[in-house]
Structures are given as C-alpha cells and as structure tokens.
Amino acid sequence: MSDLPENTTEQAENVSMPPAVNGEAPGDGMAPGDAAADSASSLPEKKSYIGQAWLVILLAFCFGGGLAFVQTTLGPKIAENKRNETYSVIPTLVPGADQESTEELVVQGADGRDVRVYKAFSTAGEHLGWVIPARGQGFADVIEILVGQDASLETITGMYVLAQKETPGLGDFIRGEEFQSHFAGIPALPPLEVVKADPTETNEILALTGATISSESVTNIVNATIANLREVLATRAGSNAPE
Amino acid sequence: MSDQPTAAERFLNGILPENPVYRQLLGMCPVLAVTSGMKPAITMAGATAFVLIMSNTLVSLIRGLLKPHLRILVFTLTIATFVTIADRFLAAFMYDMSKQLGPYVPLIIVNCLIISRAEICASKQKLGTAVADAVGMSLGFALALASIATVREILGSGTWFGIDVLGSGWPAWGIMVLPPGAFLTLGLLLGGAEWFGKRRAAKAS
Numbered sequence: 365m366s367d368l369p370e371n372t373t374e375q376a377e378n379v380s381m382p383p384a385v386n387g388e389a390p391g392d393g394m395a396p397g398d399a400a401a402d403s404a405s406s407l408p409e410k411k412s413y414i415g416q417a418w419l420v421i422l423l424a425f426c427f428g429g430g431l432a433f434v435q436t437t438l439g440p441k442i443a444e445n446k447r448n449e450t451y452s453v454i455p456t457l458v459p460g461a462d463q464e465s466t467e468e469l470v471v472q473g474a475d476g477r478d479v480r481v482y483k484a485f486s487t488a489g490e491h492l493g494w495v496i497p498a499r500g501q502g503f504a505d506v507i508e509i510l511v512g513q514d515a516s517l518e519t520i521t522g523m524y525v526l527a528q529k530e531t532p533g534l535g536d537f538i539r540g541e542e543f544q545s546h547f548a549g550i551p552a553l554p555p556l557e558v559v560k561a562d563p564t565e566t567n568e569i570l571a572l573t574g575a576t577i578s579s580e581s582v583t584n585i586v587n588a589t590i591a592n593l594r595e596v597l598a599t600r601a602g603s604n605a606p607e
Numbered sequence: 608m609s610d611q612p613t614a615a616e617r618f619l620n621g622i623l624p625e626n627p628v629y630r631q632l633l634g635m636c637p638v639l640a641v642t643s644g645m646k647p648a649i650t651m652a653g654a655t656a657f658v659l660i661m662s663n664t665l666v667s668l669i670r671g672l673l674k675p676h677l678r679i680l681v682f683t684l685t686i687a688t689f690v691t692i693a694d695r696f697l698a699a700f701m702y703d704m705s706k707q708l709g710p711y712v713p714l715i716i717v718n719c720l721i722i723s724r725a726e727i728c729a730s731k732q733k734l735g736t737a738v739a740d741a742v743g744m745s746l747g748f749a750l751a752l753a754s755i756a757t758v759r760e761i762l763g764s765g766t767w768f769g770i771d772v773l774g775s776g777w778p779a780w781g782i783m784v785l786p787p788g789a790f791l792t793l794g795l796l797l798g799g800a801e802w803f804g805k806r807r808a809a810k811a812s
Contacts, residue, residue, distance in 0.1 A: 419672050420680055427688040434692050438699040445702040504710070529710040532640060533786070536709060 446526060450482065450497065450510055457512030457522035458484040458493035465489065469600065473592040481593065483600070484512075491515045491602050496593060497526070500585035503577040505529040507538070511589050513552060515601050520556075523547035523586060528578075535578035543572055543579070547586065552594075555587040611732055614739035621743025628751030629800040633720040638752060639789040641711055645768045648756035649749070650704050654693040654712055656745035659721050660738060661689045666729035667737035673730055682725040683716075690715045720748060758792045759783045 414421070451463050461484035473479050482495040493514045499506055507530070512522035525539040537543055546569050550556070558580045559568045571579040612620065627633045637655070641647045662685050666673075673681060694712045697705040705712065715721070724744055729737040760766055763783030765773035782788050 416674060417677060419669065419674070420677055420684065423681060423684055427684060431688060431691055434695050438695045441699040442695065442702075445698065449702070527706075529713065532710060 446508075449526065450495065453510065453524045454482060454484055454495050454512075457495050457510055457524055458514070459521060460486050461492050462487045466495075471593065471596045471600065474595060475592055479593060481597070493521055494593075494597055496589050498585050498589035500581060500588065502528060502538075502581040503530055503535050503575070507578075507581055507585065509582060509585055511547075511586050513590070513597075517590075517594055517597055517601070518552055520547055520550050520552050520586065520590070523582070525582070530575065530578045534572070535575040537572050537575060538578050538582050543582075546570060552590050555591070556583045558583050611736075614736040617728060617732075617736055617740035618743035621740060621745075621747045622750065623747065625744075626747040626751060626800075627720045627744055628748060629797060631720075631723075633723065634718045634748060635793075636714060637711055637718065638755060638793060639786070641708060642752055642756040642759055642789060642792075643763065643784040644760045644766075645753065645756045647704065647707055648752040650697070650701065651708060651711065651715075652745070652749035652752045654690075654697065655715055655718065655720070655748055656741075657693050658686060658689045658715055659724060659745050659748075660741040662686050662721055663724055663729040663737040663741035664734065666725045667732065667734045670730045670732075678726075678730060679722075682722050682730075685725070686721050687716050720744065754796060755789070755792050758796070759788050763788055 451466065454463050454466055455461050465485040465487060467483040467485070468480060469483055470478050470480050480497065482497075483491065484493050484495060486492050493512060494517070496511045496513065497508065498511055499508045501507070505528070507525065508527040510522075510524040510526055511520065512524075513519065514521050523544050525544065528536060528539060530536045530538060546563075547556075550566050554567050556567050556569050557565075558571045558576065560571050560576070563570055569579065569583050621627070623630075625631060628635075628638055634655070637651050641651045662682070665685050666682060669681070690713060693715065694705070697708070697712060724740060728740040732740075757767060760768075761772060762780050763785075765771060765775075765777040765779050780788070783792070
C-alpha cells in the first residue's frame with residue numbers, strides 16, 4: 365500500500381523506542397515513550413525489583429482473583445453443557461443405547477482416583493456398555509474424550525472428542541468423523557498403537573497426516589482409560605438396571 | 608499530547624480510514640479462519656470487541672503507573688485475562704459456537720490489533736478517547752469480518768446467517784467455505800478497498 369494509515373508511522377516510532385531498563389514511572393498523562401526518552405538522558409537510581417514490578421504483581425493477583433471468580437461462577441454451567449453433550453452422543457458411542465436409561469456411577473480407578481462413568485442400557489433395560497470420560501495432554505492443550513465400550517469390556521465401541529485445542533487444520537482433525545471412526549468396533553486388548561501406514565492389525569490406528577502427536581495422545585488416553593477402569597467396571601457390569 | 612487525535616477522530620478512523628483488516632492487515636488469523644459463516648464471524652467480532660474495549664479501558668486507567676520496560680507485560684496480562692473471561696463465557700452460554708470457534712477464541716490473545724491499540728492509544732490518552740478508539744476499531748473489525756463472511760456464506764452455502772437467500776437452485780460453491788475461499792475473498796475485497804481508496808484520493812486531489 366502506498367498510502368499507509370497515519371498510525372503505521374506511530375507504530376514504527378514505538379517499536380524503535382529505546383529500552384529504559386531502570387526507567388522512572390511516567391507521570392500522570394505522560395506517555396511511556398516520553399519517560400523512556402527522559403531516562404536515557406538522566407539515569408535514575410536503581411530501584412528494587414518489587415518497586416519496579418509492583419503493578420504487575422498487583423494486577424496478577426487481581427486478575428487471578430477475577431478469573432477464579434469467573435471459573436467458580438461459570439464452571440458448573442460449562443460442566444453441565446459437557447454433560448448434556450455426553451448424553452447426546454451416548455447412542456452413537458454405545459450402539460442401541462437409550463439416553464434416558466443411562467445411569468451415572470462414580471467408581472474408583474486402578475490409580476485410586478474417582479471417575480464418573482456412564483452405564484448405558486437399552487430401552488428394555490439390558491446393559492449394553494459404558495461411556496467413560498477421559499482426559500490427557502495433547503499437543504497444544506488437554507484433550508477431553510469419551511470412550512465407549514461394550515458391557516463385556518472386550519470391544520471399544522466408539523470414541524468422541526469432547527474438547528480440544530489442537531493445531532487448526534492439523535491436530536484438530538482428531539474430532540473429525542473419519543479419525544473417530546477408527547475407534548469403533550475394535551478389540552480393547554491388546555492396547556492400541558498408532559501407525560503411519562495402512563493398518564494391518566485390528567489394534568492399529570492410522571495417524572493423521574501432520575498430527576502424529578495428537579493422534580498418539582488420543583490413543584494413549586484411550587489405552588490408559590481402559591487399563592485404569594477394566595477391573596472395576598467388570599465387577600459392575602450387567603447388574604443394577606436403571607430405576 | 609496535543610497532536611494526538613481526538614476521541615471522535617479515533618472512533619471514525621477505526622471504522623474505515625484505519626480499518627484494522629483492510630488498512631492495517633491485522634488479525635488475519637480470525638479473518639481467514641472464522642468467516643465461513645456470519646454467525647461465527649459476528650461471535651468472533653463480539654468477543655474481540657469485548658477484549659479490546661476492556662483492555663483499552665484498563666490500560667488507559669493505569670497509564671500513569673505504567674513503567675516503560677514493563678508495559679508490554681501489563682498489556683499481555685490484561686489481554687489474556689479478558690480473553691479467558693470471553694472464552695469461559697462462550698463455553699457457558701454459547702457452547703456450540705464455542706466448540707465451532709475452537710482455539711480461535713483463546714488466540715484472540717495474539718491478535719495484534721488489541722495490543723497495538725493499547726500501545727498506540729490507550730497507554731497515551733485519557734479514558735474517553737481510549738474507549739472511543741476501541742469501539743471504532745471493534746466496529747471496523749466487525750465490518751471487515753462481516754463483509755468477508757457475507758461473500759463466503761452467500762456464495763458457498765447460498766445462505767446468510769443461516770437463512771436461505773439464493774434459493775435451492777444455487778449450486779453452492781463449496782470452495783468458498785473452505786480455506787481457499789477465505790484467501791480468494793480477502794484478496795479480492797482488499798484489492799477492491801485499495802482501488803476504492805485510491806479513486807477517492809484521486810478525486811479529492
């Protein structure tokens with residue numbers, strides 16, 4: 365562009381502003397740029413780090429408190445949204461399951477932690493399988509998924525990505541139907557493995573191009589979840605038809 | 608700072624003369640990524656406006672306390688906080704849209720538009736001017752997103768805000784809602800804006 369807007373020049377001036385390592389605070393209405401210029405000509409006395417950074421520290425505490433309040437206020441609503449989404453995909457993750465008949469259980473996994481799981485029933489009250497929420501570290505952030513298993517825990521019946529912040533255009537394809545379909549109707553044992561060529565074994569998952577880490581993260585979360593809950597869910601299978 | 612633009616000038620400049628997208632080429636990531644439809648584009652524009660207005664307000668209020676070598680840190684801290692609030696709000700009350708926008712809401716943190724307004728205007732001018740600047744820039748950003756989304760959604764899906772406008776006979780141009788459609792539309796509209804600006808300047812002179 366030949367006629368750049370006026371503030372482009374302003375930006376250029378600010379970028380070239382000399383750093384003022386021990387600069388004084390600018391006075392009321394005084395621009396940081398002016399203060400920097402002043403400090404370059406008359407070096408001020410060295411101050412303590414707290415004296416320099418008190419505003420950052422104070423803001424960090426205030427913002428932290430504010431965010432804690434926001435999370436406390438909105439957290440239950442967000443959790444409810446995720447729960448509703450979980451219920452909406454239960455019939456997909458456990459074929460034949462009825463949302464209304466689903467029972468929620470809190471069980472203790474092999475790692476000693478409590479896990480909320482969804483026990484899926486048919487409309488006739490027959491126990492069809494489990495939907496297990498799981499989470500683990502992905503490439504960019506924590507990935508939250510739902511793992512569907514049949515009642516005998518021998519087959520993975522489906523996988524659904526509930527929340528992810530993987531790289532757009534690469535890792536975020538883990539929520540695509542094609543990738544998720546790899547996890548439908550495959551044996552739970554032996555543990556799943558990610559491969560980069562066409563799978564030859566039933567426990568092999570084809571990695572996404574350019575997103576091997578995201579693919580492996582999801583697969584590892586599925587493996588870890590199955591291993592963690594296998595024993596405890598086996599004792600809960602079949603019984604306790606929903607009220 | 609008598610040479611600084613007034614509140615009214617800041618407001619008007621943000622909309623067209625210094626439009627963040629068409630004149631400054633800022634915020635290209637959301638411009639390309641979330642303009643396949645009007646709903647995500649307007650949601651993104653709203654979230655960005657919230658962050659920009661809050662950030663400019665706070666930075667302007669504390670501008671007298673800013674230390675030159677720590678100002679960028681304060682700007683980043685401020686922007687990140689308000690982006691997190693916007694992200695949580697969307698996840699709570701617009702869950703489907705939050706999922707559709709995915710990582711692009713947290714990525715508002717790195718939208719240069721916001722930190723540049725903190726640096727250029729809010730850290731130097733009083734509250735009223737900083738807010739007017741934020742509102743003007745937000746409107747300019749929303750206008751740019753909406754213009755691109757309008758072209759892409761109408762040509763790509765035959766709809767606008769999900770409402771059918773071209774009828775069932777329109778062979779939806781799928782490419783327009785895909786990434787190449789974003790680049791094509793942005794390039795053509797940028798060229799159009801540049802041509803229009805030069806034509807006006809030539810007439811004025």
